[in-house]
Amino acid sequence: MTDINKVIESLDWQREPYGLYEPIAYTLASGGKRIRPTLALTAAEVIVNGGLINGSAIDDVLPAALALEVFHNFTLLHDDVMDRAEVRRGRPTVHVKWNDNTAILSGDQMLIEAYKLLAQIPGDKVQRTLMMFNEMATGICEGQQLDMEFEHMSHVGIDDYMRMIEKKTSVLLAYAMKIGGYIAGATPAQQEALYEYGLHIGLAFQIQDDILDVYGDPKTFGKAIGGDICCNKKTFLLLTAMENADPESKAELLQWMMQDVQNDEAQGSKEKIEGVTTIYDRLGVRAIGETVIEEHTSIALSQLDKLPQNDATMRLRELAEKLVTRKS
Amino acid sequence: MTDINKVIESLDWQREPYGLYEPIAYTLASGGKRIRPTLALTAAEVIVNGGLINGSAIDDVLPAALALEVFHNFTLLHDDVMDRAEVRRGRPTVHVKWNDNTAILSGDQMLIEAYKLLAQIPGDKVQRTLMMFNEMATGICEGQQLDMEFEHMSHVGIDDYMRMIEKKTSVLLAYAMKIGGYIAGATPAQQEALYEYGLHIGLAFQIQDDILDVYGDPKTFGKAIGGDICCNKKTFLLLTAMENADPESKAELLQWMMQDVQNDEAQGSKEKIEGVTTIYDRLGVRAIGETVIEEHTSIALSQLDKLPQNDATMRLRELAEKLVTRKS
Numbered sequence: 001m002t003d004i005n006k007v008i009e010s011l012d013w014q015r016e017p018y019g020l021y022e023p024i025a026y027t028l029a030s031g032g033k034r035i036r037p038t039l040a041l042t043a044a045e046v047i048v049n050g051g052l053i054n055g056s057a058i059d060d061v062l063p064a065a066l067a068l069e070v071f072h073n074f075t076l077l078h079d080d081v082m083d084r085a086e087v088r089r090g091r092p093t094v095h096v097k098w099n100d101n102t103a104i105l106s107g108d109q110m111l112i113e114a115y116k117l118l119a120q121i122p123g124d125k126v127q128r129t130l131m132m133f134n135e136m137a138t139g140i141c142e143g144q145q146l147d148m149e150f151e152h153m154s155h156v157g158i159d160d161y162m163r164m165i166e167k168k169t170s171v172l173l174a175y176a177m178k179i180g181g182y183i184a185g186a187t188p189a190q191q192e193a194l195y196e197y198g199l200h201i202g203l204a205f206q207i208q209d210d211i212l213d214v215y216g217d218p219k220t221f222g223k224a225i226g227g228d229i230c231c232n233k234k235t236f237l238l239l240t241a242m243e244n245a246d247p248e249s250k251a252e253l254l255q256w257m258m259q260d261v262q263n264d265e266a267q268g269s270k271e272k273i274e275g276v277t278t279i280y281d282r283l284g285v286r287a288i289g290e291t292v293i294e295e296h297t298s299i300a301l302s303q304l305d306k307l308p309q310n311d312a313t314m315r316l317r318e319l320a321e322k323l324v325t326r327k328s
Numbered sequence: 329m330t331d332i333n334k335v336i337e338s339l340d341w342q343r344e345p346y347g348l349y350e351p352i353a354y355t356l357a358s359g360g361k362r363i364r365p366t367l368a369l370t371a372a373e374v375i376v377n378g379g380l381i382n383g384s385a386i387d388d389v390l391p392a393a394l395a396l397e398v399f400h401n402f403t404l405l406h407d408d409v410m411d412r413a414e415v416r417r418g419r420p421t422v423h424v425k426w427n428d429n430t431a432i433l434s435g436d437q438m439l440i441e442a443y444k445l446l447a448q449i450p451g452d453k454v455q456r457t458l459m460m461f462n463e464m465a466t467g468i469c470e471g472q473q474l475d476m477e478f479e480h481m482s483h484v485g486i487d488d489y490m491r492m493i494e495k496k497t498s499v500l501l502a503y504a505m506k507i508g509g510y511i512a513g514a515t516p517a518q519q520e521a522l523y524e525y526g527l528h529i530g531l532a533f534q535i536q537d538d539i540l541d542v543y544g545d546p547k548t549f550g551k552a553i554g555g556d557i558c559c560n561k562k563t564f565l566l567l568t569a570m571e572n573a574d575p576e577s578k579a580e581l582l583q584w585m586m587q588d589v590q591n592d593e594a595q596g597s598k599e600k601i602e603g604v605t606t607i608y609d610r611l612g613v614r615a616i617g618e619t620v621i622e623e624h625t626s627i628a629l630s631q632l633d634k635l636p637q638n639d640a641t642m643r644l645r646e647l648a649e650k651l652v653t654r655k656s
Contacts, residue, residue, distance in 0.1 A: 016470075017470055017473045017474055017477060019473055019476075019477055020469060020470060020473040078432055078433070078436060081429075081432060082429040082432060082433065100428075101409075101410040101476060104406055104409060104410060104432060105406070105410065105469060105472055105473055105476070107436075108406060108435075108436075108439065108469055109466065109469040109470075111436065111439060111440075112439075112462055112465045112466055112469065115443060115458065115461075115462050115465075116459075116462045116466075118458070119455060119458045119459045119462060123452075123455040124451075126454050126455040126458065127447055127451045127454040127455075130443065130446070130447045130454060130458065131444075131447045133443075134440055134443050134444045134447060137440045137443075138437065138440055138444075141348060141433060141436055141437040141440065142344075142345055142348055142437075144433055145345045145347055145348040145433055146345055148347075148429060148433070149345060149347055
């Protein structure tokens with residue numbers, strides 16, 4: 001199996017002007033789960049049956065896998081500017097460590113670097129892959145736009161929320177699978193199964209993310225716990241709570257939401273996080289979220305039955321199951 | 329000849345979420361000279377000899393020509409955020425009319441839209457065109473980075489400045505020519521001549537831009553006159569003035585630069601613009617700039633001799649000559 005971290009480390013960012021490329025190196029070196037390139041490579045391995053892909057086919061997919069990871073990190077970089085997030089993976093975000101302009105411009109260059117990597121796959125696959133990649137990238141921008149619009153909307157339903165996270169998170173995992181499979185020679189039906197697998201683990205993944213933001217361990221989660229609560233972010237938990245709340249709990253929730261706090265160590269933010277979490281606990285929204293996660297995990301797993309069965313398929317099965325119980 | 333404005337108008341941005349696409353439509357509808365797509369199409373016409381290109385070949389180049397225009401407008405959108413520019417082509421910039429986040433995200437989507445257009449050219453040309461486009465895009469980001477770094481540098485030489493504008497402005501015109509020619513079937517030598525033509529009219533174009541910022545007619549220029557002077561932007565005029573100034577003029581220039589003014593109608597900014605312009609006049613920096621413009625125009629024109637001679641070549645000749653005397 002390709003060690004994707006080693007490949008990412010081997011990318012050379014020692015280029016002038018350093019001010020443009022250093023923030024890219026910083027962002028890519030900050031770790032993360034590397035789920036997207038892993039999915040692309042594993043999808044390719046599923047297709048090149050037997051669980052063992054020959055060297056040349058991995059070489060074919062690798063640039064696209066890297067492009068997906070670079071693209072993902074670009075979205076984090078720009079999202080952090082837009083969300084004014086100060087910490088990412090336990091480190092200051094680029095706009096905090098440098099400034100907004102650096103985050104904007106190095107982010108732009110990072111997006112271009114993703115397309116540079118994409119141009120390195122075999123020539124006869126470039127056009128179709130480029131089209132899929134563009135669809136994916138469009139979905140993500142549309143998802144981020146919806147996410148930002150939700151902030152100013154008084155009512156957002158769970159359905160709206162699911163459509164938003166499908167674009168903002170799932171489409172990237174779905175296309176990671178599909179692109180990896182396509183370059184490795186998957187049939188249209190196989191590409192579809194790979195896509196659906198990615199889509200549904202993506203949905204599960206995002207809801208788990210919302211849960212971890214409240215119930216995660218600050219040591220492993222990398223971000224401050226309760227950030228979503230502090231800024232009234234319309235997460236799966238909050239929207240489910242609003243839909244399921246008795247009038248009293250709803251009033252209590254709305255009252256907490258009117259309290260404007262920063263996510264710092266101040267008493268106000270602590271109280272708000274504790275207060276909202278208590279309501280979540282009372283309404284059992286975590287359990288509701290976990291049920292939805294299991295549903296999507298199950299749909300994802302069922303896609304794997306349509307694909308060749310080998311070591312790589314097994315790893316996708318394990319990955320889907322691990323996502324449900326992840327801590328960070 | 330294709331009416332590029334009509335084609336740009338025909339692009340459909342009535343898509344949801346509207347908040348993402350409206351600023352893109354707004355930016356593209358604000359006009360501009362459409363030089364980049366015109367160059368790409370004209371380069372193609374030069375190659376498909378006789379000055380008349382058949383319909384199918386124009387169809388081949390058109391998506392790339394549009395991609396270049398969309399990309400250019402993306403750079404303006406993000407640059408205006410970074411430079412805190414409030415007016416562009418006589419209208420409020422996107423971050424003023426909407427907000428910074430909208431400008432960042434719609435800009436990102438606009439960059440992706442450029443790549444979507446690029447994916448529409450004939451499949452066998454996509455990989456190479458994508459590579460050229462990526463090179464171009466990288467040059468522009470590097471150029472913008474250098475431009476921003478210059479702000480905080482006490483000494484910037486004319487050579488540094490020329491390298492910066494080569495990246496920030498010229499490379500896009502150069503690749504517009506090369507990509508248009510390549511898709512139309514230009515030989516490597518022809519591609520090179522097309523590239524060099526674009527590069528040198530780009531250099532001439534940027535220096536003319538610096539001159540217009542000071543000496544332009546506010547009615548036709550679209551931006552406020554003297555903006556570069558107000559914010560001490562290291563333009564061809566300022567750097568030439570610094571290099572050529574007698575000690576007294578230099579001291580006077582530095583004194584003006586220490587006066588921190590906004591480019592508004594206030595007395596302070598008027599005085600600074602008049603004061604610096606008087607020094608420019610005394611040192612004759614406008615004439616020096618015009619000589620350099622003529623040199624690059626002449627190099628650009630000499631490239632045309634290496635290409636097929638037809639109506640399109642004639643138009644490139646006229647364009648180069650018109651750039652030197654443009655008013656906006």
